Amino acid sequence: MSVIRLTVNGQAHALDVDPTTPLLYVLSDDLALKGPKFGCGLGQCGACTVIIKGQAIRSCITPVKAVVGAAITTLEGIGTIDKPHPLQRAFIEEQAAQCGFCVNGVIMTAKAFLDKNPKASEEEIQQAMSGVLCRCFTHVRMLRAIARARAELGTAK
Amino acid sequence: MSRQSHAPAEGIQTAETSGGLSRELAGTSISRRSFLVGAGALVVVFSAKGQVGTVAAQEFEGGGGPGAPSPNELDSWIAIGADGKVTAYTGKEEIGQGISTAQIQLVAEELCVPFGQVNLIYCDTALTPDQGITSGSQSHPTNFNHRNLALAAATAREALVELGSKRLGMPADQLVAAGGAVSSKSDASKKISYGELISGRRFEIQLNPNAKRKPASEWTVLGTEAWRPDLPALVTGQFEFVHNVRLPGMLHGRVVRPPAVGATVDSVDESSVKGMPGVVKVVVKKNFVGVVAEKPWQAIQAANKLRVSWSAGTGLPSHADFYNYLRAEKPTRDTLLVNSKDVDEKLGQAAVVLKATYYYPYQMHGSMGSSCAVADVQGDKATLYSPTQGVWPVRSSAAVLLGLKPEDVHVIFRRGSGCYGLNAADTVTFDAALLSQAVGKPVRVQLTRKEEMAWGENYGFPFVMDERVGLDGDGNIVAWDHESWSAVLGNRPGYATPGNVITGSLAGFSPEAFMARSPAPEARAYSNNSNGVPSYVAGNVGGSAKGTGRITSERSLTHNIASPFFTGPLRSPARLQNTFAHECFMDEVAARAKADPVAFRLRYLKDARVIDVLKGAAELANWEARPSPNPQSQRTGMAAGRGIACVAYEGNNGFAAMVAEVQVDQATGKVSVKRIFFANDSGPISNPNGLRNQIEGGTLQGMSRALVEEVTWDEQKVTSIDWQSYRTLPLGFAIPEIQVKLINRPDQPATGAGETAITIVAAAIGNAIFDATGARIRQVPFTPERVKAALSQTLTRA
Numbered sequence: 038m039s040v041i042r043l044t045v046n047g048q049a050h051a052l053d054v055d056p057t058t059p060l061l062y063v064l065s066d067d068l069a070l071k072g073p074k075f076g077c078g079l080g081q082c083g084a085c086t087v088i089i090k091g092q093a094i095r096s097c098i099t100p101v102k103a104v105v106g107a108a109i110t111t112l113e114g115i116g117t118i119d120k121p122h123p124l125q126r127a128f129i130e131e132q133a134a135q136c137g138f139c140v141n142g143v144i145m146t147a148k149a150f151l152d153k154n155p156k157a158s159e160e161e162i163q164q165a166m167s168g169v170l171c172r173c174f175t176h177v178r179m180l181r182a183i184a185r186a187r188a189e190l191g192t193a194k
Numbered sequence: 195m196s197r198q199s200h201a202p203a204e205g206i207q208t209a210e211t212s213g214g215l216s217r218e219l220a221g222t223s224i225s226r227r228s229f230l231v232g233a234g235a236l237v238v239v240f241s242a243k244g245q246v247g248t249v250a251a252q253e254f255e256g257g258g259g260p261g262a263p264s265p266n267e268l269d270s271w272i273a274i275g276a277d278g279k280v281t282a283y284t285g286k287e288e289i290g291q292g293i294s295t296a297q298i299q300l301v302a303e304e305l306c307v308p309f310g311q312v313n314l315i316y317c318d319t320a321l322t323p324d325q326g327i328t329s330g331s332q333s334h335p336t337n338f339n340h341r342n343l344a345l346a347a348a349t350a351r352e353a354l355v356e357l358g359s360k361r362l363g364m365p366a367d368q369l370v371a372a373g374g375a376v377s378s379k380s381d382a383s384k385k386i387s388y389g390e391l392i393s394g395r396r397f398e399i400q401l402n403p404n405a406k407r408k409p410a411s412e413w414t415v416l417g418t419e420a421w422r423p424d425l426p427a428l429v430t431g432q433f434e435f436v437h438n439v440r441l442p443g444m445l446h447g448r449v450v451r452p453p454a455v456g457a458t459v460d461s462v463d464e465s466s467v468k469g470m471p472g473v474v475k476v477v478v479k480k481n482f483v484g485v486v487a488e489k490p491w492q493a494i495q496a497a498n499k500l501r502v503s504w505s506a507g508t509g510l511p512s513h514a515d516f517y518n519y520l521r522a523e524k525p526t527r528d529t530l531l532v533n534s535k536d537v538d539e540k541l542g543q544a545a546v547v548l549k550a551t552y553y554y555p556y557q558m559h560g561s562m563g564s565s566c567a568v569a570d571v572q573g574d575k576a577t578l579y580s581p582t583q584g585v586w587p588v589r590s591s592a593a594v595l596l597g598l599k600p601e602d603v604h605v606i607f608r609r610g611s612g613c614y615g616l617n618a619a620d621t622v623t624f625d626a627a628l629l630s631q632a633v634g635k636p637v638r639v640q641l642t643r644k645e646e647m648a649w650g651e652n653y654g655f656p657f658v659m660d661e662r663v664g665l666d667g668d669g670n671i672v673a674w675d676h677e678s679w680s681a682v683l684g685n686r687p688g689y690a691t692p693g694n695v696i697t698g699s700l701a702g703f704s705p706e707a708f709m710a711r712s713p714a715p716e717a718r719a720y721s722n723n724s725n726g727v728p729s730y731v732a733g734n735v736g737g738s739a740k741g742t743g744r745i746t747s748e749r750s751l752t753h754n755i756a757s758p759f760f761t762g763p764l765r766s767p768a769r770l771q772n773t774f775a776h777e778c779f780m781d782e783v784a785a786r787a788k789a790d791p792v793a794f795r796l797r798y799l800k801d802a803r804v805i806d807v808l809k810g811a812a813e814l815a816n817w818e819a820r821p822s823p824n825p826q827s828q829r830t831g832m833a834a835g836r837g838i839a840c841v842a843y844e845g846n847n848g849f850a851a852m853v854a855e856v857q858v859d860q861a862t863g864k865v866s867v868k869r870i871f872f873a874n875d876s877g878p879i880s881n882p883n884g885l886r887n888q889i890e891g892g893t894l895q896g897m898s899r900a901l902v903e904e905v906t907w908d909e910q911k912v913t914s915i916d917w918q919s920y921r922t923l924p925l926g927f928a929i930p931e932i933q934v935k936l937i938n939r940p941d942q943p944a945t946g947a948g949e950t951a952i953t954i955v956a957a958a959i960g961n962a963i964f965d966a967t968g969a970r971i972r973q974v975p976f977t978p979e980r981v982k983a984a985l986s987q988t989l990t991r992a
Contacts, residue, residue, distance in 0.1 A: 038471070055471075058491040066446075066490055071438045072431025076563050076611075077643040081917040084563060112431035125429040132421060132883055135891055136290030136612030137428035138563045143925065144429065167926020170917065172562040173290055173612040174894035176929050178887065 041101055045070070046114030056102035060094075061085045063101045064111060072112030072141050076170070083142030083169035087111050093149035112141045115148060124148055127186040128179070135173030142169050147183045155191050159184055260601045262324040262586060268353070268397040270323050271346030272301070278374050278389035280305060280312045284343050285325025286333040287317040288424065289583065290612045291948050292884035293333045295422045299880055300338060303408060303415040304347030305354075306371040307388070317585045317607035327584035327686060329615070329763060331847055331946020338880065338944040340407060348405035350397065357391045410878055410940030417938075419883035436608035437566045439579045441636040444568065445474055446490040447629035448497035449639065450483040451649035452700075454507025454910035455758065459483060466501040476500065477632040480702035484629045486637055507910040510758050517553050517658050520679045526753040528714035531726045532733055532741070533749045540673035540747040544664025548783055552775040553973040554657040556905040558920055559764055563611030564646040565618035569626035570636040571596060576603045580623040581610025584686060588620055591687035592627050595698055614895070616695075616762030618650025620687050624697035647920060648912040649696055652762025653905055655680045659775035664747075669787035671798060673747035674731050678772065681757035682708070696760055708756045722845030725769035725953070726750045728776040729842055730798035742801035742842045759905075759912070765895070766949040769844065770956065774974065777839035777957030781822065782970060790819040791838055791961065801842060803849040803875050803939075808840045810873030810935045811851035822965040829967075833858045834868075837961025839954040843946060849875040849937075850950035852893075854958035855930075858966045860985055863978030865963060867897055867930040875937040876947035882936055889934055889951045896955025897930075898923040902975050 043050045045068060052067050059078075064070045064087070076084030078097045085097040088110040116122030121129070124144050134140050143166065150165040151157065157165070162183055171179065263270035263283070273281045282301045288294035298312045305312075315321055317328070325336060337343035351371050358376030359366040362384055370379050377385035410417065427433040452458070462483060464476045472492030477484045483502055487493035511519040541547050568579040576598055582588040585605040593600040610619050622641055630637040641650050662675040684694035684705040692698030693705045720735040727733055731748035733741020741748075766773075784794035792812045799805050811817075815836065827833045835858070840851035853871040858864070870893055879885055902921040905914045914920035956974055964970050969984035 054489075055491055058489075062490050065438070069438075069440060070431065071434060074435070074437060074563055075566075075640055077917060078564070079643055079916055081643075082562060112429075116430055118426045118430050118432060121426070121430060128429045129421070129425045132425065132887060134290070134422070134425055134428055135292070135887065136562075136609065137424070137433060138435065138561075138611040140428055141431065163926050163928075165926075167924050169925045170562060170922060171925055172560055172614075172895070172922065174891045174898065174923075175887070176894055176925055176927075177890045177932060179925065180929070 041105055043101070043104065043109060044107070045109045046111060047108075054101060056100065058101050060087070060096040060099045060101045060104055060109075064096060070111050070113055074138060074141055076138070076142070081170075082139070083146055084139055086142045086145040088145055088149050091149060091152060093146045112145060122148070123189040124151075124183065124186040127182040127189070131178045131182040131185060133175055133178035133182040135175050139169070139171040143171065143179050147186070151183070151187055151190055155187065157187065162187070262319075263322065265323050265342065266400050268346055268349050268399050268401055271343055272305070272350045272397070274350070274388050274392045274394070276389050276393045278307075278311065278387050280307055282312055282314050282343065282347070283322040284314060284316045284337060285323045285586070286337055287328045287583070287607050289328060289609060292422060292881065292887060293328070294424070295420055295884055296334070296880040297337060297343060298423070299415045299418070299420050300344055301347045303413055304344060305351050307374040309415055309420055311374060319585050319589045319603075319605045324586035327587065329583055331843065331949045334876070334880070334944045334946060335847065344407065345401045345403065345405060348407050349399070349402045352402065352405050353397055353399060354388055354391055358386055361386050361391065416880050417878075418881070420881055422884070434608065435563070436568065436579055436581045436610050437563065437640060439568045439608055439638070441568060441570055444636040444638055445486050445488060445633060446493040447484050447486045447626060447637045447639040448493040449625050449641070449645065450485065450497050450500055450502055451645055452481065452504055452507070454504070455510055455912075456508025457504040457506065460503040460505055463501040463503075467496045467499055470496050470499065475633050477629055479628060480700065482628060482697060482700040484625065486629050486633050490640070510907055510909055510911075513907050516656070520656060520658050520681060520755060523755040525710035526712050526755055527708065527710055528712045529752045530714040530717050531722065531724070531750040531752070532720070532731065532735055533716060533751075534734060534747050536747050537673050537675050537749040541662065541664040541675065544672055545667045546665045546786070547662060548665065548786055549660070549662045550779055550782055550970075550972060552657075552659045552661070552778060554659070554771040554774060555974060556656045556759060557654040557764060557899055557903045558647060558905055558914065559614045559617040559651050559654070560903070560920060560922060561611040561613055561617040561646065561651075564641040564643055565610055565622040565650060566638065566640040567619075567623040567626040568636060568638045569623070569630035571627055571631040572634050574598055574602050576627060576631070578603065578605045578623055578627055579608050580605055581608060581613070581619040582623055583613065583616075583619065587687060587689050588623060590689035591692045591698070592624065594690055595624055595692040595701065595703065596627055596631055614765040615654070615767065616652040616686055616764070618646050621650050621695040621697040624692060624695065624701070628697070628701060644915040648915050652684055652695060652760040654764025655682065655761050655768055655771065657768070657771040659772065661775055661779035663779070663783055665783070665787065669789070671730070671745055671783065674728055674745050676726060676728060676750040676772075676776070678726065678751075678775075679753045679755065680768065680771075681755050682761050683757035684760040685762055705760075712753075714751060722842075724752070725772045725776070725841065725844065726752055727845070728780070729801075729804055729840065730780065730795070733845070740845070742804050742845070743798050744800050745798055766953045769841075769949070770899075770953045773839070773841050773953050774956045774960070777841070777954060778960045778970070778972065781837065781961040781964060785822050785964070788821045790821060792817055793819060795840065804840055804842050806937060807849045807851040807873040807875050808838070810937060811838065811840070811853050811871050814873060814933055814935050815853035815855070815871035817853065822961070823968040824965050827966055827968065830860055833860055833966040835962045835964070835966025837958045837963070837965055839957035839961060841950065841953050843950050843953060846945070848945040848947055848950040850954060852951070852954045852958040854955070854962045856959060856962040856966060858963055858981065860967060863980070863982035863985065865901060865959065865976055865981060866928060867959060870930045870932045872932065872951060873935040873937060874947065874950055875939060876950065877942040877944045878940040879936055879938045880944070885936060885947055886934055888948050890932055892949065892951030893932055893955055894923065894929065896952040897959070899952070900956035900959050900974055900976055902977070904975050
């Protein structure tokens with residue numbers, strides 16, 4: 038165990054954890070965050086995605102020691118029920134979920150992508166989402182929601 | 195037992211206990227206790243009296259275990275606080291299918307209150323009635339037809355009007371219930387709110403089987419596109435899945451599964467993890483092995499390091515030769531669904547007999563999140579936070595597993611990752627329960643991906659299906675013969691059989707016994723629960739024809755063998771497999787008769803609802819009437835085609851038809867689905883948006899199962915252990931355009947809607963591949979290799 042310093046959603050934390058612990062466990066167990074989720078532990082599904090330096094990162098295969106000092110953003114950090122991020126609002130407006138377990142990975146991957154590619158075409162969005170899984174297959178609505186948010190984000194800029 | 199007495203520990207976030215609560219409570223740390231006070235439902239106390247009566251038991255799919263709220267008592271279903279807020283209790287849970295939204299709409303409609311005034315509590319053995327399992331496309335029929343939750347809400351409305359009549363001094367027939375109040379029809383100033391009328395007291399009355407339901411013509415909440423109340427919390431990371439349950443002093447468990455199917459524990463070397471940080475205990479019960487530690491990462495490291503000596507496995511039948519094994523293995527359990535006893539004779543007289551065999555593999559539920567549960571077993575009491583689809587059955591089967599009394603086990607549903615049947619939800623609940631019992635403290639267990647896929651869930655059934663018809667000289671079908679072989683082991687644990695899932699079996703409990711039976715007895719009552727009977731035959735059993743078709747010479751015979759792997763009800767269990775065979779074969783027969791596939795089907799259908807969806811899908815697709823294959827199709831390059839399939843789901847629990855338009859790359863064998871046209875009839879539509887969500891999801895999940903999904907294994911173990919070795923279509927795959935026609939039948943009972951679409955996707959795509967190329971693919975999944983093999987056979991024939 039050793040003290041690890043992390044900044045999560047703007048808040049600084051000093052945690053006494055094994056530095057080899059995957060970041061996901063620190064977020065969901067030590068910090069009790071509910072956004073990032075354990076889907077596969079292998080970086081294959083996207084459920085654990087967080088954003089670090091603008092990149093969508095799979096926190097289940099990222100040792101916490103690799104992100105010391107970095108600013109980490111989780112699903113909780115991009116918007117709230119009262120003030121949702123345009124992507125979060127679009128997911129509600131399109132009713133784009135079934136069980137909702139994959140939603141973290143879908144929204145966080147889409148956010149990292151749209152932040153860099155605000156004018157992406159639908160094909161490019163689809164390509165960017167190709168490493169994310171949804172087993173309820175809510176694909177139609179999720180892609181529609183991302184396109185809706187892209188339009189809104191584009192107008193805002 | 196009071197609702198209070200089993201409240202979870204203070205401070206546990208229960209905001210998402212029900213979808214209806216999440217919006218207002220999400221993000222706040224509120225205990226169940228304070229919520230109940232706030233909602234005014236605290237006063238409702240269940241007693242153990244009023245056990246399930248005979249009449250109710252017939253309607254009631256649950257077992258009504260000790261202490262279960264009586265389904266006959268209104269107070270088991272509905273409580274109204276002094277603030278007028280309604281709390282409804284249901285045994286059918288939200289697992290992502292949208293049923294909680296529709297149930298809130300139902301209660302709001304029948305009780306005449308706004309949608310936002312209803313809180314729905316589902317699946318908690320301290321609170322909610324025993325409605326068995328949330329499964330089988332039965333939730334809608336169970337609670338929306340004239341019984342259970344619907345009847346409770348209608349009974350409550352009439353009771354409130356009666357109370358209003360007394361308080362206002364006016365006859366009930368001059369009063370109306372609306373907006374959470376009872377008022378005079380002629381003088382709106384004479385009005386009294388539900389809160390004032392009942393004021394948190396119990397109703398103390400029975401459900402009234404004659405309570406009047408609101409006709410669909412008067413609906414203002416049902417039939418609308420009410421939004422799901424759980425979404426704001428879901429999309430902002432505030433929703434509490436079972437994975438997020440945290441109890442004070444909670445430890446983390448990890449299981450250690452055998453390296454091979456049938457391997458047993460020889461010895462466990464506890465010294466191999468001695469001194470590892472955080473390790474609390476190594477737990478061994480027969481062949482169940484696990485480690486408990488303070489933190490998850492410590493438990494993982496200890497489980498990886500624990501030295502367990504296992505016996506050799508018992509070996510598995512060859513994957514490559516499995517369908518032959520399935521067909522040949524003995525003993526079997528044989529079942530005849532229909533048998534007109536003239537099939538052999540009619541086939542013998544037929545001008546032509548057509549025959550084809552179809553193959554369907556073991557498939558996985560393959561939940562996105564590995565299953566998780568939290569158990570707190572201390573002494574003779576247990577509390578289980580579980581993603582199970584049946585809290586009451588799991589209460590009883592966990593009691594068997596733990597050696598406790600069912601009434602001392604409290605099961606609280608918390609949503610897991612989408613399940614589609616029997617993923618590892620029940621198994622992981624047992625894992626957590628066993629580990630918690632061993633340490634006497636709360637333990638959380640989350641499976642690894644490999645455990646979920648290879649040592650957690652109960653797979654969907656594999657099938658070999660022979661189809662045979664006889665045609666007369668004019669190309670009319672004169673007899674239909676269906677014979678199938680499948681494999682079963684275990685099932686849901688039910689009320690008494692923890693061995694039906696892997697953990698119970700490892701811990702020494704037997705799965706339900708395989709009851710060999712051959713030959714099959716004659717059917718005594720018509721049932722098409724498995725869709726083993728094609729839509730085109732009469733379904734004549736015991737003198738009455740309850741099928742949907744016209745062909746009177748009919749036989750449907752199933753053989754089950756003992757499966758080497760645990761099996762369970764994966765979405766559209768057996769129904770998808772049988773329908774794949776029936777609907778592809780019908781297409782083959784139509785092609786042989788040089789008939790249009792829609793017109794040919796219509797010749798043999800007599801059920802108006804199947805006919806309507808079939809015509810509906812065809813119209814939506816601008817179906818061009820002509821025989822398959824497409825005369826325009828070329829033997830090289832890209833080929834385009836369309837195929838159709840239809841089903842009466844379980845014979846009468848939902849009606850659907852689908853047209854798929856595909857492109858086949860004949861050089862690579864790759865199939866692309868371009869457009870889907872789908873018509874659905876599930877009776878009255880409660881929420882069109884939720885229904886479309888189920889249809890879209892079912893269609894694409896059906897595509898994934900048709901095109902890429904198959905469980906594989908070697909001589910000793912399952913080799914589908916992650917998303918590379920068990921494929922699924924990711925978010926980036928080319929999604930077809932999906933057009934949906936919803937047929938609303940407000941005058942009919944509600945049927946299931948979650949499994950209609952998925953049941954016919956494989957057949958519609960298979961038929962479209964044939965239309966495009968002339969190649970018939972009879973084995974799922976339709977991998978490029980198999981499509982190419984089918985194409986080369988067509989070339990050989992030509």
